[in-house]
Amino acid sequence: MTLKINQLNKTYPNGVKAIDHLDLEIKKGMFGLLGPNGAGKSSLMRSIATLQEPDSGSIFFEDIEVLQDPMSLRKVLGYLPQDFGVYPNQSAVDLLDYFAVLKGIASKKDRQKIVAQVLELTNLTEVRKKAVSGYSGGMKQRFGIAQLLLNNPKLIIVDEPTAGLDPAERHRFLNVLREIGAENTVIFSTHIVEDVQELCSDMAIMNDGKILQQEKPNQAIQNLENQIWTSAIPQEDLNLFEKKYRVLSSSFNENKALTIRIFSTENPGVSFRQTTPNLEDVYFLALKKDSHV
């Protein structure tokens, strides 16, 4: 259950290069695709999900050559787009039955069974007869998960599913995702670092259509051990520090001073103290490196 992407390219008619000679290999388990807005995550996801044809390159899932034979991939694919709607005034049960037919489940009995199960799993059973178009954001995202589970997919792609969810809903959503992630290949794109930290066994950081770094989250954090330093500085000095050090992030503390985190292989000086690296540091460092190139 490995997804292999080789030398993928996609340039939009307006000249934007969304995917740039991208290589990636994703194995079974939860895979986090981390990147800022506009990094090309959605383009990559859509290319894998057969919604968009790349200009060149290849995508393999197991022995399916996705670009040549999209239909075979679709049979094992579950996809939750970044932004989706549903036919108005239709209940979850009806819509799920509709999707189940689309996914090739011929028997009505089978459909009823699986629909009931995915509703249960996503905890939508109680509201199954309500119109999905009236659902709240979190419920709608869970409905999105419900529909992608219908055909027992081997490859699941979820594109920025937690954007806009309140913390409680986000938590519930990730729980559901974790549940299904164990047995399949799940690609999960997000710009929220915690999502990856909480969920993923593997991850990649993407920007400008390229993969900047691919590593297991724990490993990536470990790699930064002893190289992350923090200090509180006056706000107006930030520029100065940014010139001198690799500033990864900055945040105001309660004294209206800035707490900055920098990357440095050696001790940068007295005002800094060493701190435990986290995934955010990995992410920002990767982006920093990219912009220096």
Add this chain to the structure above:
Amino acid sequence: MFKNIYLHELKYWLKNPIIYGYGLAFFGLAFLLLVGTAGLFDPPSSSTKLVRIVNSPFEINYVMNYFNKFFLFLLPAIIGASIYKDYKYRMHSIVYTFPIDKFSYLFGKFFAAASIVLLLTLGVGLAILIGSWMPGLHETKIGVFNLWGYLQVYGLYVFPNMLIFGAIIFAIVTWTRNIYAGFISVLVLFLLQIILEKLLLGMAWPEALALLDPFGQYTAGYETQHWTLKEQNTLLIPVTGMVIGNRLIWLAIAVGIWTFVYRRFSFSEQGDVLFRRKAKGEVLMKKKFGASPKIQLQEVATTFSFSQKCKTLWYLSLADFKFILRSKPFLVLIAFGLVAVVMSLAQVSNLNDMALLPATRLMLFIPTIFFTMIIILVTFLYAGMLVHRPTTSRMNQLIDISPHPDWVFLLSKVLALLKMQILLLSVLMFAGIFIQVFNGYYHFEIPLYLFHLYALVFPMLMIWAFAAVFVQTLLPNTYVGLFVLVLAWLGLSGMEHVGLDSLLISFNKTPDLFYSDLNGYAQELGAHFLAQSYWLVFALLLLGLTLLFWNRGMPAVFGQRLKTASRRFKRSLAYGSVGLLLVFLFLGTKVYQGEQASQKGAFLDKNQGRLMKEFRANYEVFSQLPQPKITKVNININLFPKRHSFKAHGTYVLLNKTNQVIDTLLVRTGYDEISDYKFSQETERIRQDTFMKFSVLKLSKSLLPGDTIRMDFTVENTKNALFERNSNVLGNGTFLKDEHFPRIGFTYDEENVRPNDSTFYEHHFYALDSDLIEYEALVSTSEDQIAITPGYLQKEWTQDGRHFFHYKMNRPLEYSFGFNSGRFQKTAEKWKGIDLEIYHHPSHDHNLTAMMNGLKAAFEYNTQYFSPYQHSEIRIIEFPQSEGTFATTSGNSIPMSEIRFLVNADTATQKIDLSFYVPSHELTHQWWGGQLLPARTLGAVMLTESITEYISLQVYKRQYGEKQALNFLAHQRRRYLEGRTREAGVEPPLTQAAFAQSYISYGKGTLAFNTLKHYWGEAELNAVLKKFLEDHQHGGAPYPSSMHLIKRLKTAVPDSLQYLIRDMFESVTFYENEISQVRGTKKSEQEFELTVDFSMRKYAVGSEEKAIDLPLADFVELGIYDAQDHLLMVKKVKLTTAHTSVKILLDQAPARVELDPNFLMIDKDREKGRAEVEW
């Protein structure tokens, strides 16, 4: 702020290229329509007759009314879209938080978009303006430039319509936040107009229709209804209180709707709901769930076999179909459509003067044509909605990644559309059956309904469905697609105007079909199916193309879609398309061959004028040559119903009745037939015109006065072509006329001879080459049919699968005979020893009694007042409606159209019972046209049609009473006044009416004779007619003209009534009567005094520009009615001055007064002659 929004919106639209497309399309179509109508594509015309001027104010209004329907689609597409785009791109959630005031936002958007629409409508006016200055047009069709004509049409109709309905549609889109509701509203408006029309005209209330018509179309029509062609060509459409009233009513409605929406509009994220169904305000799902439940999803089987894909296709189409059915706009539309269809169905069987049985074929034709137009528009709309539905609801990505091929999705949409069409056709069928039941008509022809709707109409709709899905797939959104489709439709309907009428290029067009109970769809069905298959295959090719361009995944630019398409074109799709293309080409070849075979006829149609002119120039020299007359006709004819062919041979005996020696014969044979002939002596053909089939023959031996010569001839029809039947022989119900047989002499239109030209009294009206003939015929037809021709049946037998009939006429008759053949049922009765027979379709038995009564009543009247009947038998023979709706008389036969057998006897008595009236009219022709033959001059129809129609009226009155007779007269008055509006020349008086001017001979003629009878007396008038008939009865030349009768009437009629002969017979005279006041005074319980003040004007119109006022010494009647509309009395007054005041004493309370209650005067506006009593 208003200004900013207005300008911003205006700029938005001006930057949108589609706007220029719309403008160009309107301009181009109107331009082509104009130059086409003005004759750019026709050969030059030499006709001096008055024709319609294409740029007269009347015509501009007419063209604008046509385009109005298409302009209306601009309203949702531009005015509606101007607000809808904010919802569509979900701009409203941002825009509405800006500090914009509601007034500026709504009005700014509305007026900006409305400005664009108004600009676009100008394209049509501009096209007329520029087009009328094009070189190469027929000069007679172009009038002087009249700026007021343009200003008026735009100022009164086009702009107000756009603003009024633009406002309504803007309001609807704003309120529903749904642009499709706007489109549906346009369709609903069309339907509303039809409903109003059917309802109000059905109630005979045209004033109300003129006032309420949404688009003011009938308002202008009402104000110009009595306009003659000359007036249509020159006058401006009047601006009356009715016009202003109509505009104000609709303006008020628009303002009302605007106000409602404006008040309720708020800058809110959620739209307004009128009937908010408050669900119990439960909060959806905030229950906590900590650890998610551990559920192992069970394995489910997935199948992707072909059959499973088909099942999925069906499932998806059902879901889309349900979506259509559940959408509220659709339901509203169908509700209106149903009302409109029921109304028009009811109307078909209940016209102004006729009441027909709601036979299935009547239910199927006109209403079906109208309703299918609605279905086509709905198809255009829903094709777009279904194609774009996943994208609009943003569910497309979820659907697109499902493992089903594109064709499943495409075909599911198409299938859903087809289901919708089938449903709507079924609705039409049930509406038809409902009307039939409602009218107590239980002869449902379910197979006919099913065949017509599903085998003939449905494939046509299917082709539109394919085309609509194609266009909607290519274009990015529904309303652009809809508009493109509507424009294409409009363009197609205009193709004929520019001379492109081949079926090969007329998309989805098939030859016209007629249905008859006798003859079914006739053999035209084959041609229909060929043309339909041709376009169906084309549509399937389009469907293949649609598949190539089917949207899957992310939206792509056109170039990319083209690349995708070319990649998709492989394997089965490629093979399929090539196969279909071959079938398409094959069918196209067949259509082409069929059309080529009928090209001859089409060529002749276009060049007839020129060829006729050439012929005249070459052959007119022969027109005065003395010719022998036919005295004996013997025909042997074989009819072949299955092959639609006939073959005849016959013999004429020609007699030189002149006192000159004849050495040259002029012979004309049937235009389209293969004819051959020879004479009993050697002849030499010295000249021949192959187009007119005219020959000049030199006799080897001169024909002395009193000598005879025999002519033997054979005639058969030319071979039938696919799109052209070359004989009138039908599968069942043949009515073959005598026009196919050879005739003698130069028989071309000297009909325009004045009635006092005595040189033409030598020939009677019906034939130049014969007085009366001896007639005998042997007719054969297929074994199961009965063949009939004038005369008495001598012998009947079957031989070799053919049915033979030998007929012989026992007394001479005029040269007029036809051949009928069909599977008839015979119904017979006797009247005073005379056999009355009706040969009819077995199920057409509703009107037989009324027909028999009509015959009997006419016998009674004519034998009482005039003379005995000349035959011992009369028979009515039915022929299919496809051959015409007329009836005629020849010998002892009355061939009568099928439609006269479908009169609804129950309601007919309140209108005109045509099943009674037509036989009585035709039978009366045995006297007036049979016993009396008029001379071949203008006004001959006064002696035949006018007298016959006058007698029919008296017969009708005897049978149905005074009130129905007045209905009949009112109908004749209308016929006259409507007929004269289409007169291309100068309207002649009754005494000079030509054959084609039936509005004079029938309409005015009835009024003229009836008025004379009314003031003079029935016995007195009939006595003059009787003497006139006796003096000319069955005689040979000289024949009488209208002048002869006028002379006699003038001698007999008292001096006080002489003016009637002058006004009604010898000139074109009208009255203008007006009651100015009616005052009532109650003297006691039984004594009421009325004072009626009224004025009268009498004027004659002729070839001069101005009418001439005539002095008065005329009778007029005043009808006085009580509150229950019972006639209390009729007061006859003689007038000599224009203004008169009359005092009348009554013993009952009067309520209203009507001038001329008996329709004795011709007054165009009878409304002014009616008044309520003021106390």
